[in-house]
Amino acid sequence: MTPLEIDFGKQERVVGIDLGTTNSLGAYMDAAGHPSVIPGDDGDRLIPSVVTLTQKGEVVVGNKARAALIDESDRTVYSIKRLMGRGVADVQEELKLFPFRVAEGSESVIRIQLGDRTFTPPEISAFILRQLKKNAETFLGEAVTKAVVTVPAYFNDGQRQATKDAGRVAGLEVLRLVNEPTAAALAYGLDKRREGTVAVYDLGGGTFDISILKLHDGIFEVLANNGDTHLGGEDIDNRLIHIAVEDIHTEWSKDISHDGEAVQTLRRAVIEAKERLSFVPATNIELNYKGKHYQREITRELFEKLITDIVDRTLGPCRACIKDAGVTVEQIDEVVLVGGSTRIPMVRSAVETLFHAKPHTDLNPDEVVALGAAVQAGILSGTVENQLLLDVTPLSLGIETMGGVVSKLIHRNSTIPASATETFTTAVEGQRNVLIHVLQGERELAKDNRSLARFDLKDIDPLPAGMARIEVRFLIDANGILNVTARDARTGKEQSVEIKPSYGLTDEQVEAMISESIDRAEEDFNARQTAEARVEADRILAAVDKAKRNDAYLDLTDEERGDITKALNELLVVYHCDDHLLIRAKIDQLNHVTMKLAENMMNTAVSSALKGTKI
Amino acid sequence: MGSLPSTYYDFFGLEHRLDLDLRDLEKRFYTLSREHHPDRFSLKSREEQQYALDATAILNDGYRTLRDPLARAEYLLKENGFEIGEQSSKNIPPELLEEVFEVNRALEELRGGDESARQSLEDARNKFTGMRDAIDTELAENFREYDRSRERGVLEQIRGILNRRRYIRNLVNEVEKELTGAAA
Numbered sequence: 145m146t147p148l149e150i151d152f153g154k155q156e157r158v159v160g161i162d163l164g165t166t167n168s169l170g171a172y173m174d175a176a177g178h179p180s181v182i183p184g185d186d187g188d189r190l191i192p193s194v195v196t197l198t199q200k201g202e203v204v205v206g207n208k209a210r211a212a213l214i215d216e217s218d219r220t221v222y223s224i225k226r227l228m229g230r231g232v233a234d235v236q237e238e239l240k241l242f243p244f245r246v247a248e249g250s251e252s253v254i255r256i257q258l259g260d261r262t263f264t265p266p267e268i269s270a271f272i273l274r275q276l277k278k279n280a281e282t283f284l285g286e287a288v289t290k291a292v293v294t295v296p297a298y299f300n301d302g303q304r305q306a307t308k309d310a311g312r313v314a315g316l317e318v319l320r321l322v323n324e325p326t327a328a329a330l331a332y333g334l335d336k337r338r339e340g341t342v343a344v345y346d347l348g349g350g351t352f353d354i355s356i357l358k359l360h361d362g363i364f365e366v367l368a369n370n371g372d373t374h375l376g377g378e379d380i381d382n383r384l385i386h387i388a389v390e391d392i393h394t395e396w397s398k399d400i401s402h403d404g405e406a407v408q409t410l411r412r413a414v415i416e417a418k419e420r421l422s423f424v425p426a427t428n429i430e431l432n433y434k435g436k437h438y439q440r441e442i443t444r445e446l447f448e449k450l451i452t453d454i455v456d457r458t459l460g461p462c463r464a465c466i467k468d469a470g471v472t473v474e475q476i477d478e479v480v481l482v483g484g485s486t487r488i489p490m491v492r493s494a495v496e497t498l499f500h501a502k503p504h505t506d507l508n509p510d511e512v513v514a515l516g517a518a519v520q521a522g523i524l525s526g527t528v529e530n531q532l533l534l535d536v537t538p539l540s541l542g543i544e545t546m547g548g549v550v551s552k553l554i555h556r557n558s559t560i561p562a563s564a565t566e567t568f569t570t571a572v573e574g575q576r577n578v579l580i581h582v583l584q585g586e587r588e589l590a591k592d593n594r595s596l597a598r599f600d601l602k603d604i605d606p607l608p609a610g611m612a613r614i615e616v617r618f619l620i621d622a623n624g625i626l627n628v629t630a631r632d633a634r635t636g637k638e639q640s641v642e643i644k645p646s647y648g649l650t651d652e653q654v655e656a657m658i659s660e661s662i663d664r665a666e667e668d669f670n671a672r673q674t675a676e677a678r679v680e681a682d683r684i685l686a687a688v689d690k691a692k693r694n695d696a697y698l699d700l701t702d703e704e705r706g707d708i709t710k711a712l713n714e715l716l717v718v719y720h721c722d723d724h725l726l727i728r729a730k731i732d733q734l735n736h737v738t739m740k741l742a743e744n745m746m747n748t749a750v751s752s753a754l755k756g757t758k759i
Numbered sequence: 760m761g762s763l764p765s766t767y768y769d770f771f772g773l774e775h776r777l778d779l780d781l782r783d784l785e786k787r788f789y790t791l792s793r794e795h796h797p798d799r800f801s802l803k804s805r806e807e808q809q810y811a812l813d814a815t816a817i818l819n820d821g822y823r824t825l826r827d828p829l830a831r832a833e834y835l836l837k838e839n840g841f842e843i844g845e846q847s848s849k850n851i852p853p854e855l856l857e858e859v860f861e862v863n864r865a866l867e868e869l870r871g872g873d874e875s876a877r878q879s880l881e882d883a884r885n886k887f888t889g890m891r892d893a894i895d896t897e898l899a900e901n902f903r904e905y906d907r908s909r910e911r912g913v914l915e916q917i918r919g920i921l922n923r924r925r926y927i928r929n930l931v932n933e934v935e936k937e938l939t940g941a942a943a
Contacts, residue, residue: 156802319801320798320801360789363789520798524802525801525802532793532798534792558819559819559823562819562820562823563816563817619816622796622812622815
């Protein structure tokens with residue numbers, strides 16, 4: 145950048161990203177101060193959250209990767225969000241329904257096999273984020289390094305941490321994780337309503353969230369959240385797939401459920417049929433596969449029967465959320481719908497019945513979360529003034545005490561940042577360590593809750609039993625992520641704490657992934673530079689070859705012709721090496737020694753052109 | 760940046776009173792949130808960010824404590840050197856002995872499959888819920904009394920009421936769980 149290009153009044157760009165189960169997209173605040181979607185390089189606004197590793201070892205994301213789901217299903221992964229921040233034991237149900245290829249030896253951290261390589265869920269999400277970052281940079285014409293990324297409100301600490309890790313690996317500083325329903329409320333600009341209570345019903349591809357917010361003069365105060373991290377449009381798809389697979393089993397006498405290619409083709413067909421059913425009373429599910437044909441009609445009536453229990457499963461969390469928010473249904477002024485599945489008429493009418501209010505649907509439910517993330521990005525970078533989001537933690541935080549019982553320190557639906565301080569002591573004389581087991585969840589027994597981490601208070605001063613006083617501060621930050629610090633209350637000294645996360649990655653592992661991805665980025669960069677240098681070498685080699693047949697070449701001295709031949713051969717020698725700088729140096733040299741030749745040719749051309757005009 | 764106020768009351772710029780105007784408290788909460796929230800410091804220095812995080816955590820913890828009359832009373836009792844713990848609420852308040860005995864018997868009968876106990880449990884639940892409401896009125900009166908007199912004796916009285924209330928709350932929860940759980 146030249147000094148002339150520096151604009152001192154420029155605000156640092158922060159983009160908003162909706163990292164979805166099915167689709168992802170980015171948005172930014174445009175010059176007029178409105179949130180606006182950033183299109184992908186193929187012009188599509190939604191980027192399918194699909195990643196494939198090509199035979200050549202290239203990573204491809206989005207529509208092109210989705211095409212590979214059918215032909216190269218063993219090198220392609222989708223719905224990775226379902227595995228973020230989770231352990232192998234957690235995802236057994238998922239593994240039955242989704243063709244994830246979990247690599248051997250995965251335990252607390254899942255690794256997914258793509259071709260001959262394995263990746264953790266945050267690394268795969270990082271590929272998607274990197275694509276969105278690239279799209280944003282191309283579209284905005286500037287480097288993008290900071291982002292607000294959305295997560296389901298009901299994501300626990302581990303899932304949030306995994307999302308943040310993905311950002312780091314992708315080279316994005318995640319300034320804030322925002323809950324998806326809250327982001328949607330921001331996008332709707334509901335602040336225009338100075339006072340009021342709003343419910344956001346968010347049925348996405350893989351997760352369901354319900355949030356109730358209180359609006360007050362630009363402040364969006366979340367009163368309560370509820371949800372289900374295992375409920376979404378893909379469950380509806382699976383119902384339809386199940387039926388079709390059974391039909392096909394009868395008709396073709398063939399069980400296709402273990403044929404990845406067939407199931408993926410069917411999945412596409414089922415999704416299309418599902419989407420049509422939102423607008424027509426009946427449609428066909430059609431599958432053409434390896435010369436065979438399957439077709440069945442599905443009416444909206446049958447469809448609704450099939451999904452009644454799925455829709456009903458969203459209502460329990462809604463009622464609980466209303467109760468936790470301390471409001472009545474009548475007090476809820478507006479309802480906002482988010483997520484593609486809320487296009488289903490049955491979902492809309494269920495929401496309308498429950499909340500006694502006609503839901504807002506003016507914004508595209510697939511885009512509203514990203515738009516809200518852009519608004520939050522504007523708040524963080526200072527371009528959006530007067531608005532402020534006060535969110536809550538969805539799950540209670542506690543520690544394991546005697547008998548495996550949980551003692552709650554921070555209750556769910558507490559506004560974040562939130563903190564709690566507990567004092568710990570030793571049980572035996574001279575004890576140097578105290579282990580604290582931190583959990584998240586609402587159940588009474590530790591074993592029924594989600595284990596977050598074990599914190600090891602180390603190097604405690606040796607004292608008689610019960611004399612040590614270690615004050616531990618548990619702090620949930622604005623991203624909903626736990627931070628723990630400890631100090632010796634007697635000496636005031638900071639107490640060292642070693643964190644052993646129960647799931648997810650240690651800091652070292654994330655660092656290793658970042659450096660690996662930078663190494664690879666460098667490799668990619670070098671490869672591109674070398675390819676470009678070779679293209680240029682081709683151009684000059686062809687030009688010199690042609691010039692040698694020109695009369696002007698004969699006008700050169702022997703020495704001049706010798707220099708050209710030498711430079712030409714040197715370029716040919718380095719042509720196949722991987723060092724683009726060396727190739728460039730030889731190109732420059734060849735350019736230099738052919739300068740006179742080029743001038744002569746120019747003169748000849750001019751003089752013959754002049755001659756031409758005379759005649 | 761300076762150091763953070765050491766008590767929730769000081770942070771909110773309030774006198775150490777028990778009877779608070781919740782609307783006023785909310786207004787102060789919003790104003791202080793706008794001032795301290797980490798969102799306003801995300802592109803600032805690490806120190807400023809840390810300060811915003813700490814300040815807002817205290818602000819939020821304080822708001823949670825002060826807006827709830829029971830948590831607020833416990834907080835003020837602690838400030839005045841009273842020991843507050845779940846333990847004290849495990850002792851049955853003497854005036855409730857007889858009723859608690861009845862409830863426990865009914866609970867056992869219902870657990871044993873005797874559905875006829877359901878009615879007496881429902882009666883007990885309604886009775887205890889009514890008692891809880893009466894206690895809340897009594898608490899509110901004592902709050903005003905303390906704010907007026909600032910007498911330690913009133914705080915002692917309040918501590919007793921709080922223990923009784925906590926005991927009743929636990930009892931109501933247990934009965935509720937048994938009634939709905941058995942029905943499901």
